[in-house]
Amino acid sequence: GPSGPSALPEVLRTALARVLPPHLVPAHVLVVDSVPSTVSGKADLDALPDPFARSGPPAAAVAEPAGLEERVAGHWAAVLGTDPAALTPDADFQALGGDSLALVEMLTAVSADLLDPDQARHFMAGLECLLREVTLGQVCARVRAARAGAIA
Amino acid sequence: MIFVGDGALLRRAVAHAADRGHPVDLVCSADPADAAGAGPHLLVGADIDAHAAALAAASSDGIVWSLNNRRIFRAPVLSLGLRLYNVHNGLLPRHRGLPSVAVLHAVLHGHPAYGATLHEVDAGIDTGRVLAERRFPIGPEDRFHQVMLRGVRACQQLFEEQLPAVAAGRAVPADALAGRPAGPSAYHGVRDLGRLAHWRDHPAYARATDLGPFAAHAPELVEAIRRLS
Numbered sequence: 001g002p003s004g005p006s007a008l009p010e011v012l013r014t015a016l017a018r019v020l021p022p023h024l025v026p027a028h029v030l031v032v033d034s035v036p037s038t039v040s041g042k043a044d045l046d047a048l049p050d051p052f053a054r055s056g057p058p059a060a061a062v063a064e065p066a067g068l069e070e071r072v073a074g075h076w077a078a079v080l081g082t083d084p085a086a087l088t089p090d091a092d093f094q095a096l097g098g099d100s101l102a103l104v105e106m107l108t109a110v111s112a113d114l115l116d117p118d119q120a121r122h123f124m125a126g127l128e129c130l131l132r133e134v135t136l137g138q139v140c141a142r143v144r145a146a147r148a149g150a151i152a
Numbered sequence: 153m154i155f156v157g158d159g160a161l162l163r164r165a166v167a168h169a170a171d172r173g174h175p176v177d178l179v180c181s182a183d184p185a186d187a188a189g190a191g192p193h194l195l196v197g198a199d200i201d202a203h204a205a206a207l208a209a210a211s212s213d214g215i216v217w218s219l220n221n222r223r224i225f226r227a228p229v230l231s232l233g234l235r236l237y238n239v240h241n242g243l244l245p246r247h248r249g250l251p252s253v254a255v256l257h258a259v260l261h262g263h264p265a266y267g268a269t270l271h272e273v274d275a276g277i278d279t280g281r282v283l284a285e286r287r288f289p290i291g292p293e294d295r296f297h298q299v300m301l302r303g304v305r306a307c308q309q310l311f312e313e314q315l316p317a318v319a320a321g322r323a324v325p326a327d328a329l330a331g332r333p334a335g336p337s338a339y340h341g342v343r344d345l346g347r348l349a350h351w352r353d354h355p356a357y358a359r360a361t362d363l364g365p366f367a368a369h370a371p372e373l374v375e376a377i378r379r380l381s
Contacts, residue, residue, distance in 0.1 A: 099160040099163060099164070100159060100160045100369070101159075101160035101161065101164070101304060101308075102160070103365070104301060104304075104364075104365040104366065104369075105301070107364070107365040108297065108298075108301055108364065108365060111364070117295070117362070120364065121362065124297075124363070124364050124365055124367060125367070127365065127367070127368065
């Protein structure tokens with residue numbers, strides 16, 4: 001599986017996507033060696049780096065499209081032949097009957113709908129680590145990360 | 153009928169044949185789940201010839217399907233008198249060999265079309281008589297993963313479309329194909345990837361190596377492309 005500090009933001013976001021509603025999953029995760037403290041020893045939150053002060057596309061370019069979850073769920077439903085309303089973030093693609101070819105169909109449809117070719121390449125790169133257990137929340141988190149350019 | 157191959161394409165074909173009432177005598181693959189609960193499974197690695205006796209014993213109708221299959225049938229199986237059919241991801245004879253390498257080649261060199269081919273199996277690799285094909289154009293902006301996905305879909309469609317004729321013994325070499333040959337015969341193998349460096353500056357290189365979700369299924373390509381990046 002993924003390891004090392006560079007994979008940590010994605011691992012965290014993936015794990016959070018399993019247990020939190022999508023809007024509560026942080027858009028950016030920045031890794032710091034230690035939490036800075038004030039002279040009195042309290043955590044100095046103002047001294048933390050600004051997760052949004054990063055080089056990359058302007059905010060407008062990475063703005064989330066309306067109903068990202070619904071659109072991803074729609075592609076799942078089309079490929080699996082299920083009701084999109086019944087798909088929750090922890091819905092498991094394989095458990096719902098998706099085979100490896102269905103997975104390719106779904107990932108292709110999702111990236112064609114929500115990502116440009118460059119983002120799609122980032123989206124697909126390193127997907128192997130997720131291929132064993134693919135949940136709707138994970139795929140949505142990965143789409144978001146790819147749109148934000150956050151997947152190295 | 154007997155099925156030899158691997159993965160979702162094989163599994164879907166087995167399930168479809170069983171659904172249509174055809175006998176699933178034996179499924180030969182590396183994963184028991186490929187039998188889709190439709191018939192007995194035989195665990196087979198790279199060598200199918202070692203299992204010739206099992207194939208002969210299992211066959212009820214003399215038909216053997218090869219789908220997404222990298223194993224090569226040689227004399228021990230070919231001499232059994234069975235009718236062997238391969239569904240090849242590629243047009244023949246232009247896209248013989250490994251589909252992953254053939255698709256890369258087709259996109260890189262601007263082949264006008266790609267597709268799937270049903271052919272009889274003989275002693276060569278993808279050289280038997282062609283019975284049917286499904287062909288689609290390759291667009292100027294098409295990427296590797298798009299062509300590959302269409303090729304896989306074409307394989308499934310071709311199998312389902314031709315199954316009744318093959319089962320009934322009515323599948324014959326298609327005259328209609330004689331008028332539009334798929335180009336010169338070419339074999340595409342892992343060895344071709346050694347020459348990939350020559351094409352690195354080709355304008356179509358990025359499209360031809362954009363594996364998309366197929367990266368998980370084509371480790372040989374991933375490695376060759378990574379070496380050049």
